[in-house]
Amino acid sequence: MASADRSDLVRSTGDVMVRTVDLVRTYQLGAEPVHALRGVNLEIKRGQFVTLKGRSGSGKTTLLNVISGLDTPTSGTVDLLGHDLSRASEKELLELRRRHIGFVFQSFALIPTFSAFENVDLMLRIGGFDRRERSRRVREVLELVGLMKWAGHRPYELSGGQQQRVAIARALANQPEMVIADEPTGELDSVTGRQILELFREIVDSEGVTLVMATHDPTVEDYADFIYELVDGRIQEAKDMRNYLGDLSSRTRTTEVAR
Numbered sequence: 163m164a165s166a167d168r169s170d171l172v173r174s175t176g177d178v179m180v181r182t183v184d185l186v187r188t189y190q191l192g193a194e195p196v197h198a199l200r201g202v203n204l205e206i207k208r209g210q211f212v213t214l215k216g217r218s219g220s221g222k223t224t225l226l227n228v229i230s231g232l233d234t235p236t237s238g239t240v241d242l243l244g245h246d247l248s249r250a251s252e253k254e255l256l257e258l259r260r261r262h263i264g265f266v267f268q269s270f271a272l273i274p275t276f277s278a279f280e281n282v283d284l285m286l287r288i289g290g291f292d293r294r295e296r297s298r299r300v301r302e303v304l305e306l307v308g309l310m311k312w313a314g315h316r317p318y319e320l321s322g323g324q325q326q327r328v329a330i331a332r333a334l335a336n337q338p339e340m341v342i343a344d345e346p347t348g349e350l351d352s353v354t355g356r357q358i359l360e361l362f363r364e365i366v367d368s369e370g371v372t373l374v375m376a377t378h379d380p381t382v383e384d385y386a387d388f389i390y391e392l393v394d395g396r397i398q399e400a401k402d403m404r405n406y407l408g409d410l411s412s413r414t415r416t417t418e419v420a421r
């Protein structure tokens with residue numbers, strides 16, 4: 163996809179997926195409080211590729227957990243798709259996650275005795291889709307991640323990069339609005355990691371999905387729309403990478419060539 167199409171997409175999807183206000187998360191570890199988030203304000207718009215960077219312990223995973231309703235903030239609010247999460251019941255949170263969010267983890271989290279097809283299919287079975295619809299959608303997402311030929315393979319018969327592609331297909335299976343990815347390239351070599359970031363970029367563009375990714379991977383600068391730098395539970399810097407579109411920066415060129 164040309165970069166012009168991409169910036170049009172971002173401009174035309176102005177609505178807010180996630181908004182946090184003064185988000186604080188303090189863990190109590192024995193007598194000592196651990197300040198994982200110390201007042202995070204951010205806004206994530208539909209159709210964006212958003213990255214959280216920062217050193218180990220800076221609060222990336224905590225922030226992902228809180229914005230997806232897996233964890234509850236100590237104070238402050240999260241608005242997810244127009245829902246104030248502090249007012250949502252456990253059941254509503256579960257439903258929000260199941261319908262609207264796909265998760266991708268560092269260690270893939272595939273079921274080892276299931277084929278690629280079955281791993282993706284399981285997500286749709288949980289969602290209550292009928293067999294024919296499931297079969298169609300599983301093929302569609304495996305095609306999207308370039309793995310249709312490996313549909314019958316089990317995780318141990320796949321490379322790390324291929325396993326992560328299965329996990330991405332699984333996350334996309336029931337067409338969530340948002341994908342949360344915590345260090346998805348953390349266990350991959352740098353070449354494979356770049357391919358996975360490239361795939362995420364393509365998916366954000368082609369499916370219109372919103373991606374929020376925590377990563378240490380510096381390569382992500384070539385693919386993300388926004389980068390938030392976390393330092394000790396606070397956002398220290400917010401970089402709008404789309405400003406680089408339209409000029410001749412190496413970023414735009416690299417992304418173009420890579421596709």
Ligand SMILES: Nc1ncnc2c1ncn2[C@@H]1O[C@H](COP(=O)(O)OP(=O)(O)OP(=O)(O)O)[C@@H](O)[C@H]1O
Pocket residue numbers: 189190191196197198216217218219220221222223224225
């Ligand atoms: N369940 C918990 N109980 C107590 N402290 C926690 C808990 N989860 C996280 N923390 C602490 O909160 C802080 C932020 O942790 P978090 O996992 O969000 O960091 P991170 O940026 O994801 O780090 P990494 O890059 O290593 O994954 C750390 O000091 C961590 O020790």
Ligand SMILES: [Mg+2]
Pocket residue numbers: 222223224344376
């Ligand atoms: Mg983490």
